[in-house]
Amino acid sequence: MAYQALYRVYRPQSFQEVVGQVHITRTIQNALLEERMSHAYLFSGPRGTGKTSLAKIIAKAINCETAPTREPCNTCPTCIAITEGTSPDVFEIDAASNNGVDEIREIRDKVKYPPSQARFKVYIIDEVHMLSTGAFNALLKTLEEPPAHAIFILATTEPHKIPATIISRCQRFDVKRHEVGQLQTRMAYILNDQDYDYDPEALKLIARAADGGMRDALSLLDQALAFSDGRLTEDAVLEVTGAVTDDALLDMAYGLQQKQLDQILSTLETMLREGKDLKRFIEDLVFVHRDALLLKASPQAVDLLERARPTETFRQFVEATSTDELFQVIEELNDCQQQMRLSNHPKVLVELTFIRIAEQGRTMTEQMKQLQEQVRELSRELSEVKKTGVPAAEATAEKPKVAKRTQIRVPKERIRQLLQRAERQHLNAIRDSWEDIMGNIRTQDGPIFALFYESEAVLCASDTLLVQFKDGMTWHYEQVSSNGRTRDVIEQALFEVTGIRREIMAVLETDWVELKNEFILRKQAERSDHNEEEVVEEDPLVSKAVERFGDVVEIEEV
Template sequence: MAYQALYRVWRSQRFEDVVGQQAITQTLKNAIIQNQISHAYLFTGPRGTGKTSAAKILAKAVNCPHSQDGEPCNECDMCRSITAGNQEDVIEIDAASNNGVEEIRFIRDRANYAPTQAKYKVYIIDEVHMLSTGAFNALLKTLEEPRKNVIFILATTEPHKIPATIISRTQRFDFKRIRTEDIVEHLAHILAESHIDYEDQALQVIARSAEGGMRDALSILDQAISFSDGKITMQNAMEVTGSLTFEMMDQFIQHCAQKNVAGALEMLGEMLASGKEARRLLENLLVYCRDLLIYQQAPQLLNEKTGYLTEAFQQLAAQTAPQQLYQWIDILNDTQNDVRFTTNPTIYLEVATVKLASSGGAPAIATSETSMDEQQVQQLKKELQELRQEIQQLKQTGVTAQPEAPKAPKRKPQTNGYRIPKERVFNVLKEATKQNLVNVKMVWEDLLSSLTVTQKAILRASEPKAASPSGLVIAFDYEIICQKAANDSEFGLAVHNNLSRMIPDYAPDPIFITVDSWPELRKEFLSGDHEVVVEEVFEDAGDLSLLPEEPADDTVVTKAQELFGELATIEEN
């Protein structure tokens, strides 16, 4: 028989086999025992957390004639056929490759017929967020009027892309990331059953690299078994996952603690030369600094199996101040965010290394600043005393000081870091309609909810200002966010695609400007040679600031003031 990957061999076949999702599996088992089975379920959560496995177990449990305590027997013909994937009443569909209206209509038509062999006809639609708008509408009709003995199980990693009308007609279960301890326990069980030796620290490294996904953990374990020579060691796990060895992290952090910038940069070069990936490197260093902090404050909580409790680690924990660790963690976290949006992470890593090795002089600086502050206070006291004496002398001589009128503060010139795409804005305004703008504003909140967390944070500080059939002008409160949005092609594409999905026959290209530039752009456009009806373009057409201001004829007033000075009184009729 051909070799099968571990994640296929050890795929969960019973609810009790699903790791780390006890609340969900117990709820589903109780529903089966009490015969309170819903017509539609939505399983959401990160990859490799058991969504599809739970869907197949649910399909077996509701159709198994020998089900006990909500669990399938896995011995009858029905359970075996569902496990093998050849049961015609249990249909698995990949929405990534079958996302059209015709496929969903075919499912809807087949759902009208009763199951041939099973008690329930079950449709498992994986990656359901990939369905098109038309396909979702076709599926919605089926969920609104469910047929008897038909169950839909929808699985997705991106629930924010599913229409709210679909979600509201399902029972939603959110699968969470699996704890590192649970992954380690499951991996140890598999290796024990397979009669393979291992080191505890190796499983810790693999479990951390999996980031809460059991399928990823099993895939990494599969590689480690092939790479090892009969026994999975920590070194094998480090090589397979691309993680830093504890010795590397000890040396790197020691250089940073000693403010040895050259040594830290040299160590970084060695780590990158050995093939360490930037994101994994930063993650390992973050966890290492976190463990240093925990070992200082609560050493009993740090498990010896982590492998960090080396002599160098304990020495660093004893000598490094907590404030220093806080600074390092902030620097590494900021760099981790920056690396996500760059094609050259080495530069950010080198800058972060210089920051790590340069920080740490807070106490000495604070002492120095304190002494300087005291000197400045004494100097100010002395100057204040001299001023009081001068004022007293002026009062004695009968001279009264006339306070000067406060000068208006000079406005700082605005920075021109972001270049406003004026021509593109004008092209939108030439064809803009008020109705297009109203349509966009009606779905604005839905658009925010359909984006990722990072994209939502960017768009939250903005507002649509004008819309045409082919373009949309979006104004941002802050120039730095506007520039970030303009440089992020994925963000613009997400806005374009989601608006085309929410508004029929409307797919605008977003154009980003700042709020401060919008009034000038409007006035310049309206004062130019453009024949437009203001009320049909701008939603706030009643605002007189849209139109160019007429210069006031104040020549006479100015001349009178020059001749008579303060004796002239200006009165408006």
């Protein structure tokens, strides 16, 4: 017999063999025993987590000759036929290649006929989100009034693409990603069953690379076994997955911490020549800094480390790196990951990111030195004042100027243009939906919700929303103004709640008051030029401004 891939050989054939989905298997088993099976199920979750396997096990269990039962026997003719894919009453349909109305109409026409051998007809529709709108409409009628002998099991990786009318007629189960430990245990069982020698750390590397997918883990294991020579080693897995060794990652982290740009770029070039996966490398580097941050916050949280090993060298790196530096590197690498998805030159992006991290570190060091020098100078001047009795006012006059509160340039001209075209009805709609917008942001990203929660919507047009932060919240303002991911999350939340795509702009309170007063004075000047004798309250220009801008307009006598 031809060789079969491990994920096919060790595909679960009973609920007991399904890994990590107890919330689904226990519910289905209880329903099987009580004969309370639904006519339609929807399994949603990442690829390779067992959705189709669960569907086939259900098809066997409900048609097993020993039913009602918690587990299919896998020995009766019906179970064997379903396992081998030869049962005339179990239909597995790939919606990606059979997504038209005609295919679904054929199912609808044939589903009314009773099964020929089994107790129930079972239709398993994989990647159901690929069906066309017409196909969904054709399927809807069948799901609404199904025959008693038919069960539909839908599987998808993108449930948000399925119409709500379909979802509401199914029992929905969300299939979870597998944990690293679960994947390791399953692979260890398979290797022991195959009588194959292995290093435990090699299995851990494969489990991390699989990103929660059992099928991906077993496929990588198959590939690594083919590459290995009698024993599955850590080096073999690193070669197959394109990952980087822990030592190399830690060396790179040290290079970023010490701003050794020459060493960083040279190491990066070496890894690329060795065929390492750049995307995986950046991801691993993020997790190394995440682990360092975690260990710095809680030295006992060794079990929570994802990528780094709690060696003495790693602990020294944690002690030598500040929390701010770790936050900065993680943020820069996350932004780099986002941009790499859309770039044709990921290597250039990574190099620019490393250069930016190093340069920012040098800039911060220089600023610290300047501040320290200023403190020393002020201390000397204070000592001189105490000795000579120079008035405090004179000493104060000689103090160095205070640095600007933020390095982000305020887009004053754009805000002036927005003042001209903003409308009160848009601002009112945003304020009415503010709680829903905040709830959407909180669901997507808790930290972004925390920083944006302090903002206030002050001006809105059909395509732009301006929010204000108090003067002390410069960091919040800078994040909303300059961080691409932060802006994307907020703008997506605005779109999902209001149905209108708007660009987000931010301003500090002092700048907003200045621009608002400037706008009001200009409008009052225009009013005076047109009609000096009219009362301010009756001025149609001011009335129109009040109607359009609401709280923005403040009327003052001059």
